[in-house]
Every structure is written in structure tokens, then in C-alpha cells.
Amino acid sequence: MELSAKYNPSDVEEKWYSYWLKNKFFHSEPDSREPYTVVIPPPNVTGVLHMGHMLNNTIQDVLVRRARMQGKNACWVPGTDHASIATEAKVVAKLKEQGIDKSSLTREEFMKHAWEWKEKHGGIILEQLKKLGASCDWDRTRFTMDPALSEAVINTFVYFYKKGYIYRGVRMVNWDPQALTAVSDDEVIHKETKSKLYYLRYKVSDGAGNATDDYIVIATTRPETIMADAAVCINPEDPRYHHLRGKKILIPLINREIPIIEDSYVTMDFGTGCLKVTPAHDVNDYEIGLRHNLPVLDIIDDHGRLNEKAVILVGEDRFTARKKIVKMLAEAGQLEKEEDYLSPIGHSERTDAVIEPKLSMQWFIKMEELSKAALARVENGEIKLIPDKYRNTYRHWMENTRDWCISRQLWWGQQIPAYYLPDGRYVVEATPEEALKAAQQLDPSVTAADLRRDEDVLDTWFSSWLWPISVFDPAKPGFPEKAPNADLAYYYPTNDLVTGPDIIFFWVARMVMAGNEFMDKVPFRNVYFTGIVRDKLGRKMSKTLGNSPDPLKLIDDYGADGVRIGMLLCTAAGNDILFDESQVEQGRNFCNKIWNAYRLVKGWSVDRTIEAPEHAALAVRWFTQKLNREIAVVADHFSKFRISDALMCLYKLFWDDFCAWYLEIVKPAYGAPIDGATYDATIGFFDSLLKLLHPVMPFITEELWHNLAERPEGATIMLERQPEGGEYDEAFIAAFDLATEAVAALRNIRQKKGLSPKEALDLRIKGAFPEEMTGIVRRMGNVGEISYVEDFGEREAGASFLVGTVEMFVPLAGKTDVQEEIAKAEAEIERLEKFLKGVNAKLSNEKFMQNAPEAVVQNERKKLSDATAKIEGLRKTLEALRG
């Protein structure tokens, strides 16, 4: 069959992926082999594949495929995350489109809609991963809200509650008025936002609630909250306001009397040095309020509107209220001035709504003990972070953790298993039945109907932190004493985790905590942090910028292997990835190169009666060594997670060493057959190269491996063993490098003189050039006669050059410019003399001779003698040239 000159990925990708699935090559069961386990960072169930996933999952697949080919029992567990806020927001939006308001539904009705949506639209991303070639064990696909995994979450909650780690408390939380939920500190994004600083006049009270003429000026960005003011605060050190100590002042418009208090929190040189204290609507103010025992007056409702406690502007949205109150204040003569002000405003990561600090009753889990233990696992080296610099980040996090607010005012998620008695007391139990029993301990008259379950659900991360455990044994979390099932015992701890540094605390650290608590073991040994994928201008990829390519279209255009190579080429661990389609193009071109090398080799006819020519035998010997060496180099790169280096090494091995040198040397003349020995060796090399490349480019390697030789039914390259490598002779490889250098020099001469590659040149060599390599030089440089000479003697017209320390000369009667040669030689002498000066300076420096190690001194001596010899030779050349 005639093979196309171009590799066509769409011809093979689907074929091989279904072949792998059909034969269950990705599936893993515990056995006697060493396990290699990876759990996928579960993408949002409603998510679609973006470039970050592409990068992340390509890396995981490379690691998994390589481990599998090293004979390990590789298991890559896929799955999705229920992502409570993000998913609920999507479902709410979808229902709205259908004209259904969430508030008109019961919890059960809403959950039914949400599950329907999940069944219909969820998990698309996993299908997309298949296009990339991901070798996940799909039989083990998990979802964080699978019944068993949800049970694990509930059991974990009960466990920590009974351990005394979980408590309920009023806290200032970040309230998202759009999603109507509290969000964690880490889900708040501070953006520099243009706002105004309003300077308001607060009149001083006469003590009986009447305004005097005296007033003070307070700067605020939130004039709509003045009705909730509990005090005005000054710095005790501030002499400007000493006369106001102990006095009271009146809130503008509503004339409520509030005290003046003193607290060193106030900075004297910001604004006017006076701060209005609004405990219900600002975190810092809340703390000042606690210190000074101030009342808390909450005037903003859950939707961000002023409530009746505000007295004025009731029902207005906070931003509308701001505009209106400014006008009212101005009319009342109590607005002194306003200035533009740039301040960081918290926005919800999910809805982008401006966060409202709000007091509310939430559930918390204590972090102190958990963090300590989790820090130790990284500090003692049980878990390695790659790159290492993230240890600092990790340590900083773990030493500064605050209690984790785990309740969310949502429905999509695991509902908190707390049950309230009619009298307000509550019990925490895994099931309603147990809860009833526990409740009856407190009050025997309580019935099931009396118990009211807490409305809130748990933070998504409260389920994700169990992931490496619960995907294998969902019955385990919450029960540290219980023996793990067979899967968990075999696969845990997992080996490598590949994720982004942005969730180092959200997820990575918390998995370590859960692992400590329930397994008394780390959840993984290495954490590889990928960078953020940016566009080539360094901007984050975003929908609004439209700078994110569609991954599936990329795969269509360039092939999955091409895209994988393109992603990996620019992947230094921890560095951001500047993605450029030209890298994917390079990946596609590489596929094409491999494809064409295959076409060449398969096009040869073999004659087993002929002997291998000397140059071919030498090339076989050389490539054997080279291959062995590079296998070791690649293994070293992988052991350090230097994946792009490993890939580049393989890229050059195939393209430069195998194609440009090896194949060109052994290639028989057109139409002529190749000898059996060289052919067999070539097929062997090709086989090894395909295996080495398989983890990074699974499809094309499977296709060509099947074509390279007869394979039995059910055979696959993905279960072959990685080539092991072996001994190699560094000196021999270096000798071959000399030959390639000489060839390059000859080609350079041709190019400069405008000589055809078809025209054979003669070559004279003076010096220790390995004789066995002359065959290579002759063949690849198209050299006619090669002679070793003592001296070039009377120099005829020609070109001279140096290969290492060996002088070479090509006679070019009538084809060369003597003046040019002279100039070239002179320039070279000058350079060498300068170099020599430096070497001599070192050698005549007593301190250098005393302190430098012998090897270094020896090397300098060698430099001296080499350079001296070269200069001498060039001088002779010059003499000859000048005649």
C-alpha cells in the first residue's frame, strides 16, 4: 500500500483509542506488581476542556504511560467534582432561562433539576480527555457526589465534630449577595477598583442629642452604611482630636447619637484620621467593635439591599443607596468633598459580585492541629514538591492557617448532618435515625418530625480532600481505625499528583491533612505543579479576551500527538506556559518526520546475501551507543520531572541522530537493496525509538509499531517494556562527533564557494583524526581522496579548517580567493592569541597554581599547548598563502 507523504492523525487516533478500550489496557486491578497510582485532579463536572486541562492531563498521561511501560501496575483514576457554587450557579441560570426561579422550588425539586442537568451535561470533559489519549482507568470513574463518596463526606463531618474540631459560630464572612452564600477568603478576588472617598461632616452632640456647630470630618468609601455606625474612632495619640474625647456625635441624616472611641488601629495620616466604625459591615470594624463592646447593627440584607434597620432608603440596593445618600448628604450640607480613590474591592470568584462582609452563623473546622501535621509531612521530605520553591509557599500557608469555614448556603452538595431540636439544641449524626436517637437522649419527647436538618451544604473542598482515599474505599474516611479495603491498601499512597500551584492550600494541603487523619500516611509522594497556561503575550487565557484556543479544534487540526508535544515543549515545572500555536505546529511536524522516516525504512528491499558496508556497520555501532546514552539521559530527566528536557532529548535523538545521521549513512542508493544486518538493526532502533516516544505521543507510535513488524492479535506498544539502555563508549561517540564536525565544515566550504554537493572534494588531514571515521566523512561529505599528511608543505589554493585540534585542508585549485583565506587565518590567529593571553595569565599566577585543583591546572596547560599548536599551524598556512 502506498503511504501518504503526510501523517494523517485522524486516520489512526480513534482506531487505536477504541482498541485500547476494547482490550481494557487502561484497567488496573491489584496484583503482585509494584503499583503506580495517580488520581486526576477532578475537573468541575460541568466544565469543558481548556488549555490548562490539556497541559495537566498530558503530563499525567506521560507519567502514567511511562510507568506502565516500566512494568508497574499503573492506575490513573479519573472523575469529576460536583463544584457546588459553580454548578449550582449554572443550574440556576439554566432554570432561569426556562422561566423557573430557584426560590419557587423546594430543595428536593431543585436537586432533581440539578441531577438531571448533571446527567445530561456533566462529564463532557472526560469524553474530551479521551481525544487527548488519556489512559485513565474509566471503569474507576468517580464523582464527588456519588452516593458512597457523599457518605464519606458525611462520616468525615461527624468524625471531626465528635473529635471537637468542628464548631458553629458567628463570624464575619464574605457574603456573595448574588449567589446568596458565604464564600471562603480564598474565593475572594481583590481587584483595584475606581471608587470615591467621601468626606462627611458628623456634628458633635451637646450631650442631649442635639447638634452643636462643631463637627468632625470622616472619610469613607461606603456612605450608605453610616446608618449602621456604632462609633467614631480616633487614634489616642492624635492631638487634633483630644478635645473630643468622651464626647458623642450624631450620624448625619438620622441623627442617632454614637460615642467617640479611641483605638490605635486608626492611622492618623490617612483620610482625616477619623474612622467611622460599622461593626456589621466591615471586618476590621467588627474587631474594633468587639474590643470596645459596641452594638452590631446589620442594615444590609442577604441580597445586598438596605433593610428596615437602616431607617432611610429601606429596600434600596447598596449601590443605588450609595448614590442617593451622597445626594442627600450634599443637600444637607454634610458632604464636605469627594475625591477619586482607587481601592481594592473584593469580588466573588464565581459570580464576580462585590463581596459584602456579613455576620452570619457558619460551621468551622479547626485547622491548627491538622496544619501542623500536614506541614511536617512536607518538611520531613515524605512529600516532595516540584519545583522545590513551593515548599516556602506551603510552609507559609501552614503556619498561618485560620479556621476553615465549611458551610455554604447552597443546595447542591452534601447537606450538613446537624439536626436541630425544637428548643434550638442540635445533634450531629450520620443518619436521621441516629440523629433521632441522639436527640431523644437530650429530650425523650422528640419525634422524627420535630427534627430540622441544617439547610447548609459543605464546601466542595470538604469532599475533594478525601479524593485519594475515597476513590478507592469510600467507606474509609471518618474511620481511622478501620482497615482499608484491598484497593486502598494496594494503591494508596498514590505516587504523583499533577496540579496547579493556585490550589496548593485549597486542595493539596488538605489532602495531606485527610491522609494523616484517616490513613496516617501521606496521600502522594510527589506533587508536580504545572504553570498557568497563558497566551504568547503572557496574558491569562480567558473567555472575554477570546485568546484561548479550542483544544478539540487544535486536536482536529494538528493531531492529539502534535498537541501533546506542543504543550510539553514549553513546560518547565512551575513556570507559566506561554502557549503559541507554532509549538503545536512543531509537534505536528515531528509526527510527520517520524512518519516519513518510517516510509523510508519500509520502502527498502532487503538482500540478505550482501555484507554490510563498512560505513553502515560503523553507523550501527555508533547509534547503538548513542541510543544507550540518551536512554540514560532521558531517565535522569524523568526522575527529576524535567519532562520538556526529556522530550527535547528524544526529539533530537530521533530527528538529528537517527534521521539526519544514521539513516542518511545507511540509506542504500536509490533502488538498491539494503543488507540484512543493517536492516535488522535499523528496525530494532526504530522499535526502541517508538517505545521511548510512546508516553509522549501514544497514537502515532502505536500505529507505526504495528506496521513495523507482524504483531499478534491484542498486542500493543503501550504494554511493551521501555528500552533499558546499556553500556556505551563515550570516546567512540566523541570520535563520531569529530566526523560530523568535519562533514559540517566541508558542507560549509561548499556553500561558501558555491560548489555543488555532487562534486567530490579531496581532503588532507594533519593530526590525530580517528581513521575509522574517515568512511563517514567520505560518504556524508562527498569526499574523494583522503590523505593523512605530516605537513601541508607548499600550499596550493584551497580552504583550511580545524576540527577540534586537527587541521584539515581541501585543495580547491582555481576555486578560492587567497586574500580571503589570509584574512580568515589572521582573524583566527588573533582570536587564539587573545585566548592564550588569558590562559598564560592564569598559569603565571602563583595563587592560581597554588589553589586551583590539579585537574583544572592540567586543563589550562592543555589549552596552552593546543592553542600554541594551532597558532603555529596557522602561521605556516599564512606563509604558504603569501607565497
Add this chain to the structure above:
RNA sequence: GGGAGCUUAGCUCAGUUGGUUUAGAGCGUCUGCCUUACAAGCAGAGGGUCGGGGGUUCGACUCCCUCAGCUCCCACCA
């Protein structure tokens, strides 16, 4: 404000206890080639005072100080 990191060729990056003759790679650029595997290719070439300054050392891209620029994380002065 606190912390971490970065700055090497046009671009993206290596540079592994301070010493390997001229600091490397890939891509891009330039030149010549449609040479029977591949123009998604072949061959060759050019390109860097290693961010600036100072110091330690016989010797610094590498260690220290300092200045400048950039990035990220944390905190958030109303």
C-alpha cells in the same frame, strides 16, 4: 505593608556542589537547495559585554551586597 521568585540570543527556556579551549537548546531569522522518505523538508550561517553597579575568590552566568524592572502569593488604611 509582609513573603517568594524571576531578569542568559528576536522569542521560549537550559546552564545540576564556582573551573571542559569560543556560555547551550528549540523555535524564529538569513543564505543556498523542489537532492526519489519528508518544502510540515534538506544543508549551512548569523545572533548574547548572562538586567546595572559593587564585593568575595587564583577564577563568578553560578556566592554575597545594592539598585532597577517584572511576576506570583499573603494582608488590605476607612
